[in-house]
Amino acid sequence: MTLFINGRFRQQPMTGVQRYATQIVLALDALAARGEVELDCQLVLPPDAPLLPLRAITQVHHGRLRGHAWEQVDFARIARGGVALSLAASGPVFQHRQVAVIHDAAIYRFPENYSRSYVLLHRVVDRLLTRRATIATVSDFSRGELAHWLGVPANEIVVAPNSAEHLDAAPDDGVFATLGLADDRPFFLTIGSLTRNKNLRLAIEAMRDQTAAARLVIVGQIDGGVFAAEMPDAPEQVILAGRLSDRAVTALMRRARALVFPSLYEGFGIPPLEAFGNDCPVLASAIPPVREVCGDAADYFDPHDAPALAALMRRALDDDGTWRADRLARGRARLGHFSWERSAATLAAACVAAARQT
Structure with a gap:
């Protein structure tokens, strides 16, 4: 079975969520190159989204839509034949074999901090994802928050933390x-x-x-x-x-x-x-x-x-x-407590488990 990675994040501005998604994919690629991922992996990208420098994971541009529509229609269509990994706080809501990373519960704790349309959209998406996907998050704290607000047992939420190996570029003085x-x-x-x-x-x-x-x-x-x-x-x-x-x-x-x-x-x-x-x-x-x-x-x-x-x-x-x-x-x-590759391996294992679901 193929692991289809939701590449919508490649068309979004780089914030912490997109940083996470990028580094997890790069780490998965390193694991796949060493034969340490059980599933064949494919990064599915919206039209014109930039590629990542990957060696083992194939990359394909797919569909014609953009934004949420691309994710819910074009990506969902191709991912239907395998298992999906969505890393950026969203995902196709009717995909059953899926791991979806929701990074925090800020829209529930502090809805006044966001536009009403943003809060409504993500609340609907989150609720639908919890009915079908394996939910993952980035810390024990967030696991407790999501368990409280989404009604998911905490022990069913996967924790795959961030890391920091990515910021090692030569400094621009x-x-x-x-x-x-x-x-x-x-x-x-x-x-x-x-x-x-x-x-x-x-x-x-x-x-x-x-x-x-x-x-x-x-x-x-x-x-x-x-x-x-x-x-x-x-x-x-x-x-x-x-x-x-x-x-x-x-x-x-x-x-x-x-x-x-x-x-x-x-x-x-x-x-x-x-x-x-x-x-x-x-x-x-x-x-x-x-x-x-x-x-x-x-x-x-x-x-x-x-x-x-x-x-x-x-x-x-x-x-x-x-x-x-x-x-x-x-x-x-x-x-030393954090590693992108360890977190990528955790998510890959969750995807293997999701792939075995009937």
Whole structure:
């Protein structure tokens, strides 16, 4: 039986969900090249979607539709003869042999953070998927959340976490001149969108208490989109960098005093792991999924307490090197708990089990 991988994510902007899907497919390809995947794999792509650099997994463009219509009609038609793997929080709702990854329960916990149409669509899709597909997610925390909101027994939800091996590109140091960051200028880095879950307001508020020389670089798409939020007024210390290449983000992480990760809600949260992999300390929100990912490698603050974050930022600015060295060692150790290939193998095993269903 063939494993048909839902390639709709290849036509979507690169956020954490699309990053996950991309890295899982690349890891599956590495496993397949070594003969470690039981099913033949095919990445099915919408019209004109870009290919991935794969060796063992075949790639085909299929159908004429786009978006949700492509997924529910064109992809569903080809996947009917095998088992489907949908990695980006959606999937063909009438496909019985399927593993579908739902990354979090944010639309249930915080529906006000999203447009009404987005919430309604995903609630309908989620409910239909739970009746037919094997549900997978990215953390123990999200497994508990989805079990609660979707009525699926927690022990039936597969956990296949994110990882961070992907962010190892040669750094693009040209980003410092582009953003006006001189060699001796201290700065913090945060990565996120305008959804209220990302809590950028807290990082900006905490920055007001820092020395005038320091900067906060915010990387990410700053527009509304499906997110019901607005960009707060920011002091001159805040640099809105927009979307950057992996090489530019790598360079920023390696020079930043710390990554600031102030999220109110996450299914997992990739940026702290990416920071650990690039020797960048992490100041993180003390919420359960972030603690699950970071363990003892991050310094935590209440995501509603700007003065607490501001105090941690001042400590990072005043550090003589001792604090940083300790946090880098802890971060490197934490990375060993995660692997794209282990997560890909977990999902492949779930797909084999789904393929055996009648």
